[in-house]
Amino acid sequence: MAPSSTQTPALSCTNPTSGFEAALSQRAVLLPQHIGQTFQLSRYPVGESLAPWAEFHWIVEWDLPEADCHLQQVLPYPNANLAFEAGQTAIHGPSHGLFTRELRGRGRVHGLRFKCGGLRPWIECPMSALRDTVVPAIHCMPHGSDIARIEAQVLNAAHHDEAIARVEAVLSERRPPFDPWVERLDTAVHTIQEDRDITTTRALLQRLNLCERAMQRVFSNYLGVTPKWLIQRARIHDALQCLAVEHETPLVQIGARLGFFDQAHFTRCFRQHTGQSPQQYREALRTESRVRSIRE
Incomplete structure (x- = not known):
């Protein structure tokens, strides 16, 4: 895995x-x-x-x-x-x-x-x-x-x-026949992962040049997830990375930088994807670092 x-x-x-x-x-x-x-x-x-x-x-x-x-x-x-x-x-x-x-x-x-x-x-x-x-x-x-x-x-x-x-x-x-949708969608997903400014489905629609109904249909067929979920997951991955390297940055600043409306929105989405709050995850990172320092 x-x-x-x-x-x-x-x-x-x-x-x-x-x-x-x-x-x-x-x-x-x-x-x-x-x-x-x-x-x-x-x-x-x-x-x-x-x-x-x-x-x-x-x-x-x-x-x-x-x-x-x-x-x-x-x-x-x-x-x-x-x-x-x-x-x-x-x-x-x-x-x-x-x-x-x-x-x-x-x-x-x-x-x-x-x-x-x-x-x-x-x-x-x-x-x-x-x-x-x-x-x-x-x-x-x-x-x-x-x-x-x-x-x-x-x-x-x-x-x-x-x-x-x-x-x-x-x-x-x-090997199956070449499908141009694979490259098109993969490029779009990588764009979402690299560009933290993409926080809404409207921004994604513009990148794919599709109407909303067509985008929902294509995502269900090829990706198995919704556009909204995909964007949220990318921003939560960003959050995990930020929390791992920015030990003192206030959580409200991290959430705002990643496009969440407020701290409550950030906490709710983070918990939905990871099962814990950003603060709980930050504490787990600190605990793990302390344990490793003791062992070393």
């Missing part, structure tokens, strides 16, 4: 698409201090054969003492993912809530993140049908694929590049 209390460290990434893309990956992780400490997060670009539909491979690895258990939470992006995990390989649709994973012992998960809308040409239903669901991986693999065998080959690969090559070889066997 950062030891410093004054700055957020770089991810363990190889050839990321851009520096901004690496930051995007990190700001989705709650309590990002654990990256590089409790678990390793690596990311690699996709090859040309999958580039029209997928963004990158991500690999999470951990090796914890036998008695240790770590509960990691991630606030997912609106992308669908194909995740190879021991006995649990599956497609994860866009998720409205937090993704929580318990890490024990030693393990690895190899994921392929599709572009926003990139999974739609591979499946026979609108993405709204996959919202908050996990479905069998066979839906995007060649007919008759031995999922257990492919899973073992990917997860037991000696090197990341071997695992990546195996994933891409399998999926390349049933």
Whole structure:
């Protein structure tokens, strides 16, 4: 699926698409201090054969003492993912809530993140049908694929590049026709994530040059989420990043900068997406930093 209390460290990434893309990956992780400490997060670009539909491979690895258990939470992006995990390989649709994973012992998960809308040409239903669901991986693999065998080959690969090559070889066997909507929507979503001034659906309508009804229909079909939710999720990701690096900035200033009407609006939206208030999350970050300082 950062030891410093004054700055957020770089991810363990190889050839990321851009520096901004690496930051995007990190700001989705709650309590990002654990990256590089409790678990390793690596990311690699996709090859040309999958580039029209997928963004990158991500690999999470951990090796914890036998008695240790770590509960990691991630606030997912609106992308669908194909995740190879021991006995649990599956497609994860866009998720409205937090993704929580318990890490024990030693393990690895190899994921392929599709572009926003990139999974739609591979499946026979609108993405709204996959919202908050996990479905069998066979839906995007060649007919008759031995999922257990492919899973073992990917997860037991000696090197990341071997695992990546195996994933891409399998999926390349049933690539769907090119769909121009994928690139158009993926570009729009990245614009929302990069531009904090986009805080309303009206601003998004102007970027896509669509009427509101058409935009709602396209989002349901290709993304599985509403435009309003997408904008809110992007701004909450911004908030997580701000809280991780701006330890003393008043919450009201952070909320105003991200386009929330007032502190109550900011708190309500933050709680809807993360299950806690901005102040509670800030306190959790401080507690984690103090614990790590004691251990070190």
